[in-house]
Amino acid sequence: MHQNNNASIRKISENLNIAPEVIGKVIDAFEALVNNDPKSIKNKILRQMCSKEYKDAMFAILDDISYKLALQGIDTVRSKIKNENKASSEQDTAEAKNRTANKILIGNYKGGVGKTTSTYQIALALSAEGKKVLLVDLDPQSSLTEICFTVSNEMLGELPDKESLNHILYSQATDSSSVIKADNIIKSTGKLDFIPSDLYSCYGGLDTIAIDYMNNSMDKLLIIRNFMENNELNKQYDYIFFDSPPSDNIITRMAFLYCDYYIIPTKFDRLSARGVKHYIKTIQKVYEKYCTDNNAKKMFGSEPRLIGILETMNKSIIRSDPFKFAFEDHYVFKTIVRHHVRIAEATGRGESPDYHGSKDNDYYLCMLEMIERINKLEGRNK
Numbered sequence: 316m317h318q319n320n321n322a323s324i325r326k327i328s329e330n331l332n333i334a335p336e337v338i339g340k341v342i343d344a345f346e347a348l349v350n351n352d353p354k355s356i357k358n359k360i361l362r363q364m365c366s367k368e369y370k371d372a373m374f375a376i377l378d379d380i381s382y383k384l385a386l387q388g389i390d391t392v393r394s395k396i397k398n399e400n401k402a403s404s405e406q407d408t409a410e411a412k413n414r415t416a417n418k419i420l421i422g423n424y425k426g427g428v429g430k431t432t433s434t435y436q437i438a439l440a441l442s443a444e445g446k447k448v449l450l451v452d453l454d455p456q457s458s459l460t461e462i463c464f465t466v467s468n469e470m471l472g473e474l475p476d477k478e479s480l481n482h483i484l485y486s487q488a489t490d491s492s493s494v495i496k497a498d499n500i501i502k503s504t505g506k507l508d509f510i511p512s513d514l515y516s517c518y519g520g521l522d523t524i525a526i527d528y529m530n531n532s533m534d535k536l537l538i539i540r541n542f543m544e545n546n547e548l549n550k551q552y553d554y555i556f557f558d559s560p561p562s563d564n565i566i567t568r569m570a571f572l573y574c575d576y577y578i579i580p581t582k583f584d585r586l587s588a589r590g591v592k593h594y595i596k597t598i599q600k601v602y603e604k605y606c607t608d609n610n611a612k613k614m615f616g617s618e619p620r621l622i623g624i625l626e627t628m629n630k631s632i633i634r635s636d637p638f639k640f641a642f643e644d645h646y647v648f649k650t651i652v653r654h655h656v657r658i659a660e661a662t663g664r665g666e667s668p669d670y671h672g673s674k675d676n677d678y679y680l681c682m683l684e685m686i687e688r689i690n691k692l693e694g695r696n697k
């Protein structure tokens with residue numbers, strides 16, 4: 316690595332004002348990472364972190380090197396997506412006819428773990444690959460909606476009452492025969508479509524609607540599914556993502572029962588590991604509770620499957636041990652989302668963090684891995 320990259324090491328060294336030998340060592344460590352040798356990477360990083368000089372250098376050049384190297388590991392997936400896109404542009408009409416969206420819930424009962432950020436950034440990465448994506452904001456706080464409105468230059472406070480998820484839920488809950496058209500409700504940022512949650516709705520926020528107008532009856536649990544199917548939205552999108560609030564209510568349950576998959580973003584510490592286990596257990600119980608007979612199973616389809624647990628806001632580069640012991644490797648995304656102010660700031664603006672003016676950021680890698688994991692779950696070899 317050193318010999319081959321002396322020139323780039325010198326360049327990085329000049330740019331960052333860090334000794335070339337420090338950079339060489341850090342590159343070695345990351346090379347071990349992409350060669351998938353976790354023990355060796357950990358030892359190397361730990362050794363280097365003993366020195367403050369190395370630690371600072373590690374973080375300073377992380378953006379410049381590590382993700383470029385990590386990309387090598389999934390280059391194959393990326394070229395597959397490109398081929399897939401090429402093929403699909405050649406047979407656009409045929410594909411549109413056969414399209415069935417992957418429906419994915421992003422959830423965790425813990426707050427502030429990056430659910431909304433992950434939903435938005437994974438969707439943005441998919442859209443950069445030419446995929447059609449719909450976002451649904453299930454959170455009464457409307458954070459995802461606010462992000463999307465920032466891009467489309469609209470104000471949540473000015474959203475008409477009939478143009479939100481609140482309207483769909485309230486109308487169906489109070490009059491199940493009403494027909495709700497998607498046209499006015501689906502908004503667009505230009506890159507992504509979304510169904511807003513309206514904090515200021517005349518029907519009340521989503522939390523109020525869940526308590527005041529809903530019960531656990533079958534017809535209520537089917538509201539989201541019926542809306543999607545009546546408007547054929549699952550045929551218009553490649554992916555539909557639901558961003559959950561950090562809590563459980565009838566609205567998150569109806570979305571879960573409609574979904575094919577779910578992803579759990581989380582920080583990796585001991586308490587979070589317990590929280591994730593609890594979340595998985597609880598969400599599985601939701602399916603068991605409502606899908607007790609064949610009739611219900613026919614209505615709700617098969618049980619949503621866990622795509623993976625995604626580490627977010629990582630500050631230490633390596634995984635924490637308690638988390639590693641809590642879950643078998645195959646449940647955990649290999650991709651790690653770093654704690655980085657750029658991710659928070661870019662998401663606030665509705666943009667991708669684009670580290671180097673390219674798509675090579677944590678969530679782009681996460682999107683690639685998500686596709687790979689879905690294909691694996693489905694036994695596809697795409």
Ligand SMILES: Nc1ncnc2c1ncn2[C@@H]1O[C@H](COP(=O)(O)OP(=O)(O)OP(=O)(O)O)[C@@H](O)[C@H]1O
Nearest residue numbers: 426427428429430431432561628653654655658659
């Ligand atoms: N990788 C990251 N690096 C730095 N900051 C981040 C990162 N991901 C998210 N954040 C910030 O952390 C805060 C919480 O993130 P986010 O809103 O995505 O979490 P959440 O799980 O959706 O929260 P809630 O439970 O309230 O819905 C936000 O201010 C966000 O900008």
Ligand SMILES: [Mg+2]
Nearest residue numbers: 430431454458
């Ligand atoms: Mg959120």
